[in-house]
Amino acid sequence: MTTIxxxxxxxxxxxxxxxxxxxxxxxxxxxxxxxxxxxxxQTLVWGWLANPQASLEELAQTAxxxxxxxxxxxxxxxxxxxxxxxxxxxLDETVKQVITATPAQLAILxxxxxxxxxxxxxxxxxxxxxxxxxxxxxxxxxxxxxLKLQVRxxxxxxxxxxxxxxxxRAHDRTxxxxxxxxxxxxxxxxxxxxxxxxxxxxxxxxxxxxxxxxHLQTAVFDAAGQPLNLVTWLQAxxxxxxxxxxxxxxxxxxxxxxxxxxxxxEMADLRRMRLKDEARRRGHxxxxxxxxxxxxxxxxxxxxxxxxxxxxxxxxxxMRWQVELIFKLWKSHGHLDDWRSQKPWRILCEVYAKLxxxxxxxxxxxxxxxxxxxxxxxxxxxxxxxxxxxxxxSLGYPAQLQQALAVIERCLAAGCRINKRKKAPHTYQRLLAxxxxxxx
Numbered sequence: 001m002t003t004i005x006x007x008x009x010x011x012x013x014x015x016x017x018x019x020x021x022x023x024x025x026x027x028x029x030x031x032x033x034x035x036x037x038x039x040x041x042q043t044l045v046w047g048w049l050a051n052p053q054a055s056l057e058e059l060a061q062t063a064x065x066x067x068x069x070x071x072x073x074x075x076x077x078x079x080x081x082x083x084x085x086x087x088x089x090x091l092d093e094t095v096k097q098v099i100t101a102t103p104a105q106l107a108i109l110x111x112x113x114x115x116x117x118x119x120x121x122x123x124x125x126x127x128x129x130x131x132x133x134x135x136x137x138x139x140x141x142x143x144x145x146x147l148k149l150q151v152r153x154x155x156x157x158x159x160x161x162x163x164x165x166x167x168x169r170a171h172d173r174t175x176x177x178x179x180x181x182x183x184x185x186x187x188x189x190x191x192x193x194x195x196x197x198x199x200x201x202x203x204x205x206x207x208x209x210x211x212x213x214x215h216l217q218t219a220v221f222d223a224a225g226q227p228l229n230l231v232t233w234l235q236a237x238x239x240x241x242x243x244x245x246x247x248x249x250x251x252x253x254x255x256x257x258x259x260x261x262x263x264x265x266e267m268a269d270l271r272r273m274r275l276k277d278e279a280r281r282r283g284h285x286x287x288x289x290x291x292x293x294x295x296x297x298x299x300x301x302x303x304x305x306x307x308x309x310x311x312x313x314x315x316x317x318x319m320r321w322q323v324e325l326i327f328k329l330w331k332s333h334g335h336l337d338d339w340r341s342q343k344p345w346r347i348l349c350e351v352y353a354k355l356x357x358x359x360x361x362x363x364x365x366x367x368x369x370x371x372x373x374x375x376x377x378x379x380x381x382x383x384x385x386x387x388x389x390x391x392x393x394s395l396g397y398p399a400q401l402q403q404a405l406a407v408i409e410r411c412l413a414a415g416c417r418i419n420k421r422k423k424a425p426h427t428y429q430r431l432l433a434x435x436x437x438x439x440x
Contacts, residue, residue, distance in 0.1 A: 001157075002099045004409065007363045008401045010097045014356070015042050015395060018093045019086075028086040039068035040078060041090055042392060044353035049361065050388035052335035052354065065392050079346035084132075087352035088165070094359050101158035101366035104373050108316060108434045109156040111307055112209065113185030117320055118152045118177065118194060121327040122168050123337045123351060128344040135168040143168075147351065150175045153323055158370040160362050163355055173199075182208045187303065189320045197252040204254065204302050211308075211317055214298040216290065220258065221247040231292050234260060243310045248300060259299040259310050268295045315430045322427065325377065330358045333381050367405065368412030373428040379416040384408060 016038045023029040023037020035043075047054045047062035054062070056072035063070045109115050125133055125145040135146030146168025152161040166175055172193035179199060182188060184207035195215040203210055214220075220228045223245045234242075240262040248254040263271070271294040272286075279286045301313060308316065330336045336354050339347050361384050369375040387408050394400040418426055425433075 001102050002363075002366060004367050004402050004405045007099060007367055008398060008405055010099060010363065011360060011391075012395060012398065012401065014090060014094045014097065015045065019090050022089040022093070023086050026082050026085045026089060028080075028082045035063070035068045035070050035074070035078065037086060039063065039066055040083070041087065041353070041356070042066045042395065043068065043075070044087070044349065045357045045360065046388050046392035046395075048350065048354050049357040050385060050392075052333070053338070053340065055340065062389070062392060065389060066395070076346070079343065079349045081345055084345055084348045084352060087349055087356070091163075091165075091352050091356050091359075094356050095160075095162055095164065097363075099159065099363045099366055100154075101370035103156045104158075104371055106156075106373050106428075106431050108312065108431055112156070112187040113183045114154045114156050115187045115316075115319065116152055116154050116182055116189070117323040118188060118190040119320070119323040119327070120148050120150050120166075120172050120175070120193070121331075123147045123149065124168070125351070126342070126344045126347060129348055132348065133165075133167050137169075148175075149327075149355075150177045151323060151326070152177050152180070153326065155319055155322060158362075158366045160359065163359075181206070184208060187211060187316075189317060191320065197249040197254055200248075200302070201252050201254050209301070209303045209307075211299060211301040211303060211313055213317075214258065214300045216293060216298075218248055219250045221253065223247075225253075230298070231289050234293070234296055237262075241310055241314075243305075246300070254302075256300040256302055257305065259301065259313055261297040261299075261310075261314055263295055263297060312434055315427075315434060318427045318430065329377050329381055330354075333378060333385075334358050334361075364405065364408055365412070368409040369416050372413075372417070373432060374418045374420075374426075376416050376418045380412050383411050383416060387411075 019038040019041040020036055023040070029037050043059055043063040043066060046066065047059040050062070051058055056076055059075050060070060060072045063075065103109065123146065124135065124143045125147055127144045130145040133145055133147040135143045137144040148166040148168050148170060149163035150166055151163050153159065162177065164175070164177055172178065173196055178194055178196070182203065187209040188203065189211055192213055192215055195212065197218070200210055220230060222228045225247065228246060242260040244258050246256055246258045248256050272291050275286045275290065275294060299313060299317060301308070334354055334357065336351065336358070339350050341347060361381060364384050365377060365380050369380050387404065390404045391401065394404045418428070420429060
């Protein structure tokens with residue numbers, strides 16, 4: 001468990017020593033200046049944490065607060081390729097810090113040595129930055145420049161790995177985080193963008209558990225080694241929840257449990273409609289088999305039934321959306337993909353600084369509210385935002401910074417809760433309802 005003292009030390013390290021060292025190494029600072037690498041980073045990080053849509057004038061106020069009075073025009077002139085390189089390297093060092101929380105009080109999570117969610121999100125950039133971060137191009141909604149954020153988060157202890165940066169056009173399966181080791185006994189949940197039988201097989205050999213939707217192009221074999229026609233097999237089932245032992249892949253023959261959950265008719269029909277709409281948009285046809293499989297949610301896992309039943313798995317896999325909520329928080333509240341300028345290098349500097357800010361914000365969550373299953377990260381972010389300048393003013397004084405963090409911790413503990421819902425329970429409510437014997 002990380003303490004307030006450790007969070008304060010980590011903040012001071014990355015925004016002072018690391019920032020100054022990186023500024024010298026990248027050439028952002030070549031001579032003595034009142035706007036050092038540390039002051040520049042602090043100005044942008046705290047300024048945009050306090051107001052993600054801060055103007056140059058507001059950033060100048062933040063600069064004065066951290067002890068580097070400078071004009072708005074002078075700040076604008078500092079946005080350059082070397083400034084972007086400096087901020088990126090500070091971000092790289094920031095994500096190396098290991099910050100964890102008191103585990104959330106959810107019994108289902110305690111069965112595993114961490115429950116890790118893995119996903120990515122893309123920030124579209126101006127075309128002028130395509131030589132830095134190459135985008136997909138080709139589609140109206142995409143740019144020739146885009147930045148992909150790779151993230152892995154442990155929902156038990158809250159540790160955030162990343163965001164690690166990748167070109168927007170790169171596939172998730174090529175990300176370094178895809179093969180980054182996990183502790184034995186951990187459970188990984190990831191989207192189909194990361195589907196790789198080789199990776200799943202390596203995790204299985206390392207004692208790591210996984211739970212995923214089934215990639216429908218994967219060859220499935222029954223326990224006797226015979227090909228399993230999913231359409232025919234599922235049409236023969238009379239129940240709504242089916243489980244069977246299978247092997248995945250012609251070459252890998254990876255042992256797994258196949259979990260099938262029949263959808264209500266209206267949901268299945270809606271899924272088919274969406275499949276057809278997407279196919280029309282891409283100029284393709286949906287196969288009859290794919291339309292028939294739309295009646296089912298299909299999952300595969302190597303977790304033994306003694307550790308995770310089918311009913312429990314159906315609830316646990318819903319957790320995967322929690323990382324999507326984090327990305328949504330960064331973009332909707334932190335305005336990660338929204339800026340006031342049209343200048344490419346200023347935009348890139350803003351993206352890097354805001355990424356540093358949301359990582360520091362997450363550290364505050366970990367010491368303030370992560371242990372509460374019903375936490376609202378959006379409400380918590382609003383609270384951190386209110387105290388951003390307080391943190392900025394206290395950064396150079398360890399005792400004061402710890403006091404400022406303690407104040408925020410008390411505020412987060414006093415509120416920032418999600419209200420319960422009866423008709424459509426939140427994921428945390430469903431997780432709390434699980435007992436060692438199944439759904440309670």
